[in-house]
Amino acid sequence: MTKKCSFDYSFQIHFHEVDRAGVLFFAHLFTHAHDAYELFMANLGMGLDRTWSDQEYVLPIVSATADYHAPFHHGMTVTVRITIPHLGQSSFTTSYNFLEPEGRQHAQVRLVHCCVDITTGKARVLPDTLRALLARACV
Amino acid sequence: MTKKCSFDYSFQIHFHEVDRAGVLFFAHLFTHAHDAYELFMANLGMGLDRTWSDQEYVLPIVSATADYHAPFHHGMTVTVRITIPHLGQSSFTTSYNFLEPEGRQHAQVRLVHCCVDITTGKARVLPDTLRALLARACV
Amino acid sequence: MTKKCSFDYSFQIHFHEVDRAGVLFFAHLFTHAHDAYELFMANLGMGLDRTWSDQEYVLPIVSATADYHAPFHHGMTVTVRITIPHLGQSSFTTSYNFLEPEGRQHAQVRLVHCCVDITTGKARVLPDTLRALLARACV
Amino acid sequence: MTKKCSFDYSFQIHFHEVDRAGVLFFAHLFTHAHDAYELFMANLGMGLDRTWSDQEYVLPIVSATADYHAPFHHGMTVTVRITIPHLGQSSFTTSYNFLEPEGRQHAQVRLVHCCVDITTGKARVLPDTLRALLARACV
Numbered sequence: 001m002t003k004k005c006s007f008d009y010s011f012q013i014h015f016h017e018v019d020r021a022g023v024l025f026f027a028h029l030f031t032h033a034h035d036a037y038e039l040f041m042a043n044l045g046m047g048l049d050r051t052w053s054d055q056e057y058v059l060p061i062v063s064a065t066a067d068y069h070a071p072f073h074h075g076m077t078v079t080v081r082i083t084i085p086h087l088g089q090s091s092f093t094t095s096y097n098f099l100e101p102e103g104r105q106h107a108q109v110r111l112v113h114c115c116v117d118i119t120t121g122k123a124r125v126l127p128d129t130l131r132a133l134l135a136r137a138c139v
Numbered sequence: 140m141t142k143k144c145s146f147d148y149s150f151q152i153h154f155h156e157v158d159r160a161g162v163l164f165f166a167h168l169f170t171h172a173h174d175a176y177e178l179f180m181a182n183l184g185m186g187l188d189r190t191w192s193d194q195e196y197v198l199p200i201v202s203a204t205a206d207y208h209a210p211f212h213h214g215m216t217v218t219v220r221i222t223i224p225h226l227g228q229s230s231f232t233t234s235y236n237f238l239e240p241e242g243r244q245h246a247q248v249r250l251v252h253c254c255v256d257i258t259t260g261k262a263r264v265l266p267d268t269l270r271a272l273l274a275r276a277c278v
Numbered sequence: 279m280t281k282k283c284s285f286d287y288s289f290q291i292h293f294h295e296v297d298r299a300g301v302l303f304f305a306h307l308f309t310h311a312h313d314a315y316e317l318f319m320a321n322l323g324m325g326l327d328r329t330w331s332d333q334e335y336v337l338p339i340v341s342a343t344a345d346y347h348a349p350f351h352h353g354m355t356v357t358v359r360i361t362i363p364h365l366g367q368s369s370f371t372t373s374y375n376f377l378e379p380e381g382r383q384h385a386q387v388r389l390v391h392c393c394v395d396i397t398t399g400k401a402r403v404l405p406d407t408l409r410a411l412l413a414r415a416c417v
Numbered sequence: 418m419t420k421k422c423s424f425d426y427s428f429q430i431h432f433h434e435v436d437r438a439g440v441l442f443f444a445h446l447f448t449h450a451h452d453a454y455e456l457f458m459a460n461l462g463m464g465l466d467r468t469w470s471d472q473e474y475v476l477p478i479v480s481a482t483a484d485y486h487a488p489f490h491h492g493m494t495v496t497v498r499i500t501i502p503h504l505g506q507s508s509f510t511t512s513y514n515f516l517e518p519e520g521r522q523h524a525q526v527r528l529v530h531c532c533v534d535i536t537t538g539k540a541r542v543l544p545d546t547l548r549a550l551l552a553r554a555c556v
Contacts (some may be wrong), residue, residue: 014174015187015441020491025433026339027312030305035153047214048154059347061304066342074437075186153305161353162295165478166451169444198487200443205481213298292452313431325492326432353464371540 007074007137008044009036009080029061030064033109036080040094044133056118057127062091063112070106077101080089087134090115090123146182146276148219152211163211169203172235172248173272175219179233185271195257196266201230202251205247209245228271229254229262285321285415287314287358291350302350308342311374311387314358318372320412322411332397335405341368341390349386365412368393368401423462424554425495426453430489441489447481450513450526453497456512461550473535474544477509480529487523504551507532507540522549 017028038048046070072078086093096109117124126134156167185215211217218238223248225232244262267271295306316326350356357377366372374387398415404412434445455465489495496516503510513526534541541553 012178014170014171015177015436016173016444018436019432019438020435021436022441023338026313026342027305027308028435030308031153031155031303034155034303035306038154039151042214058299060301060346061407062346064304064342064344068338068340068342071338075181108292111330155305156439157298158293159296159298159300160475161298164448165481166294166444166447169447170442173442173444179524183344197438197441200487203443203481203483203485207479207481210477240421289458292448293455294448294451309431309433310431316432317429320492353459 003044005076006080007036007040009039009082011035011078011080012075013074013078015074016098021071022074028065029066029072029098032078032080032098033066033094033111035048036082036096037094037111038136040082042056044052044137046130050090058116058118059113060116061083061111062114065110068107070100070104072098072100078106082124084134084137087131088126090125092134095123113138114119146175146179146221148221149176150217150219152213152215152217154213157213160210160226161213164209165174165205168205168207168237171217171219172205172233174252174257175208175221175235176250177219179276184274185272196263197255197257197278198252199255201253202249204249205246206245208229209239209243211239211245215232217245221274223273224249225236225251227265229264231265231273250265255277284313285318285360287317287360289313289356289358291352291354291356293352297405299349300352304344304346307344307346307350307376307385310356310358310376311344311372311389313374316367316375318360319417322415324408324411327416335402336394336396337387337391338394340392341388343388344385346385348378348382350376350378355362356384358413362412362415363388365409366404368403370404370412424453424499426455426456426499428452428495428497429496430491430493432491432547435491438488439491441487443483444523446483446485446515446526448490449497449515450483450528453499453513454505454528456509457499457554461554463547463550475533475535476530476539477533478528479531481526483524483526485524486516488523489515489523490524495523499553501554502527504548507541507542509543509551 011032017024019025041048078082081097083095084092086094091112091114094111097105098107100106115124115126150171152163156163159166180187220236222234223231224234230251230253233250236244237246239245254263254265289310291302295302297303319326347358356359359375361373362370363373369390369392372389376385378384393402428449430441434441436442458465459490498514501509501514502512508529508531511528514522515524516523517523
């Protein structure tokens with residue numbers, strides 16, 4: 001069951017991101033997904049900047065997938081809707097639906113984040129605080 | 140005399156833009172200046188996306204300068220204030236003050252845009268409509 | 279059966295691509311895959327710059343996947359080995375193995391390219407020339 | 418007097434760097450200059466990755482300028498020639514000439530690097546080792 005999350009993030013397609021056809025270069029979609037992820041985490045009180053200094057773990061992306069249904073044109077305002085389709089023992093998956101202004105889905109990104117202990121460099125179970133926040137955020 | 144312009148644009152410093160010290164990579168400041176320029180022009184009704192198809196001229200950047208006074212840290216919200224310090228015969232200069240939330244200036248960018256005829260590839264005088272809009276925007 | 283292709287491309291991890299941990303930002307791996315794709319196509323005589331002007335079709339990426347096994351550190355020299363695991367009627371898949379200097383695989387990217395008619399905007403069969411070149415390149 | 422330096426660095430203009438006109442987006446030129454700077458410093462034995470961990474100082478860019486004379490088209494091979502026009506007490510300037518294959522200059526970038534003490538955060542004199550290497554590199 002895909003859990004629904006209330007977090008939306010919007011951005012505009014800038015000139016420097018589009019290719020010769022005036023369409024967003026495919027790799028940039030992953031960057032926008034990560035921008036949404038950052039704000040989502042900051043909104044949970046787990047901002048990537050804050051945790052950077054005092055954290056015992058990191059959450060590297062071990063897998064990333066995108067499906068492109070329709071192009072993103074220069075100037076378009078895009079909304080990203082975040083859900084968490086999977087919350088595992090030591091990893092979780094974030095999903096990003098990219099919607100154009102009328103609400104039509106243009107693309108979807110999925111990122112798998114693994115929880116890694118900073119000292120050992122090995123996978124570890126998600127900290128309880130983080131798990132609780134992720135679970136609560138996604139009703 | 141520097142003409143004042145009412146246009147402000149805000150953005151946040153994202154994770155993927157900062158270096159190992161958690162500070163914005165210097166070259167990205169120019170990209171943010173251009174993002175502000177795009178919105179400024181769109182606001183004048185001269186959006187880069189619209190003009191792309193039906194235009195007789197382009198406005199390439201022939202010179203770019205940045206002065207860095209203080210670092211931009213990850214997560215910081217930055218406001219860009221645009222002015223037009225020079226409006227010439229066939230070129231104009233846009234200036235970008237980058238302010239942190241308290242209003243302190245962290246950096247300044249200046250871009251010189253030259254008006255080039257698309258057919259001949261040579262510099263030409265700024266079209267009257269564009270000149271009038273730029274002059275009016277900057278009281 | 280994965281067809282082997284002789285094409286390798288190397289690059290270095292630059293300062294502006296790494297995050298606070300000194301590790302390549304995940305989304306940039308897709309950009310490097312596309313850089314390798316460009317050179318691979320140019321090597322086949324199907325360079326993206328040449329075909330841009332006179333082509334009847336485009337080859338947009340409809341799906342992109344990456345699996346990250348080990349980090350790419352600042353300064354590392356990386357070799358990308360390209361194979362074509364699937365050559366279909368109207369689409370093909372390119373695969374990119376990212377190897378560190380000792381030959382250990384650090385990541386893999388897969389891109390699905392669909393052939394789209396420029397006039398109708400619909401999927402079409404791959405042109406014979408392109409299909410033959412792709413098939414020949416991958417012994 | 419501009420001191421001549423023997424260091425050259427080459428790169429190719431990739432698809433994702435060009436705009437709708439097939440021309441390098443202006444801000445990316447600064448990134449290429451920094452890529453050349455990295456390799457130049459590594460060549461001197463002062464690689465940015467090595468010094469990152471054990472250094473007492475950083476060399477932030479306090480000013481950056483570019484002049485664009487001719488466009489960089491997709492697929493073009495560009496050579497960057499580095500010189501050091503100024504070696505001061507606590508700062509130095511690096512200059513980058515961007516040459517197309519026939520040797521014609523398409524652009525020039527200048528970066529001013531200031532030496533900052535990591536503990537105090539204030540400008541300090543350039544370390545003797547670094548000064549000697551920079552002076553020797555540029556006959």
